[in-house]
Amino acid sequence: MGEAVQLDDPAFEAVVATHHGEIYRYLRRLAYRGPEADDLSQETFLRAYRARHRLTPNANIRAWLFTIATNVFRNHVRSERRRRVAHASLQVTRRELDLDGPEAEALAGEVRTLTEAAIRRLPLKQRLAFTLRKLHELDYELIGQSLDCSAESARAHVFQALRKIRTTLNGHALPPTESTR
Amino acid sequence: MTTKPRQCVAIEPDLIAAATGEAAPAARERVDAHVAGCTACRDDFARYRAVDAVVGTLRADPAPPGDAEAARRRLIARLADLKTRLVSYRVFSSPLGPILLAASEHGVALVEYLRGGLSGSRLFAMAGIDPQEDGGELERLHDELLEYLAGRRTRLEWPLDLRFARSDFERAVLQATSAVPYGAVSSYTGIAGDLGKPSAVRAVAQALRHNPVPIVIPCHRIVGVGGDLVGYAGDRIALKERLLAVEGVPTRRDHSGVCRGSMYHYDPNPDRQYCLPTCGTILERPIGRVKLFARRELAEAIGLEPCADCRPDLHPLSV
DSSP states (O other), X not given: OTTOOOOOHHHXXXXXXXXXXXXXXXXXXXXXXXXHHHHHHHHHHHHHHHTGGGOOTTOOHHHHHHHHHHHHHHHHHHHHHHTTOOOHHHHHHHSOOTTOOOGGGHHHHHHHHHHHHHHHHXXXXXXXXXXXXXXXXXXXXXXXXXXXXXXXXXXXXXXXXXXXXXXXXXXXXXXXXXXXX | OOOOOHHHHHHHHHHXXXXXXXXXHHHHHHHHXXXXXXXXXXXXXXXXXXXXXXXXXXXXXXXXXXHHHHHHHHHHHHHHHHHHHEEEEEEEOOTTSOEEEXXXXXXXXEEEEOSXXXXXXXXXXXXXXXXXXXXXXXXXXXXXXXXXXXXXXXXXXXXXXXXXXXXXXXXXXXXHXXXXXXXXXXXXXXXXXXXXXXXXXXXXXXXXXXXXXXXXXXXXXXXXXXXXXXXXXXXXXXXXXXXXXXXXXXXXXXXXXXXXXXXXXXOOOTTOEEBOTTSTTGGGSOBTTBEEESSHHHHHHTTOEEOTTTOTTTSOOOO
């Protein structure tokens, strides 16, 4: 063992306090329903608790938790697929638009909904890489570790995702951005 | 689909990177130079920037307020439940054969001689246990155990978790047994007497047979009332003899029991004096009431004095 540190219970509680919110948001983005994200985030932290002896002293705990959460989600998708439930494309249309604001935001809301739908339709690896990079700002090295691929292919997944999202939004007016120099 | 000029295709990855804030300065410069002279790519660039801005709005918390907090509270409850069930274990080699050590958050729960392999372990037969192979902490215990078996350590001061004991009576028996010091010997009858239940001799033997933490709770120091090495871990009398030998307790040539004649005797008396086996009729009194010690120092370590009549201090037993 030698290298391993022991995260005692108070230390693990601190890990939960610091990281649960973000991991929950990540899984909430990936999952189709709130309760599902709840289960998956519990599973993530229970697994982390079991594996806490295997952490090395200078481990990046945040990245470690994202990796576990990603694996938990991928397993979940596999078993869901086996049960032939939850088809991404079906779910998109059924998903409640709970993020949408009042009428005034309707346009931005529509574009956002389309974007979310496009993200959900992405192949799993692209979707995970994109979410980790663009919504949780992990670096490519860590994303590669989470997805069992190189940093380069993690980056390629993200760019491929951006191309597809862009295509989805073709023909839609997008909110203006500041000038492009 | 229109075909893009070659240089536009080549610049595309850099262009996406630049528009979404991921480009290194050199790539950014290449893109700037290219879009200055290429309208199509300038539009592309603007479009990717706009897409990136939309994506940015998705960073807002996807869950209604309170959901994460509720989820966290449920997690804390499940973690607490997991901690009570979680028992980490590891199988180690030892001079006594493979030994499984298992510990919960409260302490060591199992020390088990493995015969039929891991699947036969009690760890997997008990409900409400979540076994997990692990072991940083257990390595240290294993080291101490090896020291003990090599005679370099006389105590295993481990916190214990007696959840594998099947009743309060069994826990009481284990407690009483743990009071028998290193290098000393008592009997099942003696333990039953210590517990104030002199007729519960068989129950005591049964409880010790199920001792979840042998060696640590020294059930090997408990013998028949006449000194016979009855029962250990089922039928492994040889193990019992070996553990006693580590502590210097002499056994008969035929391995049938301890050699009373080579041990110091203590029959509780107001002066707390221990004796030679030849002192009066002490050799005829039952083990249990009389405690045996392999060495004088072990008796004196618990505050006993040499008998003023037989003077074990002047006539020590030859080892």
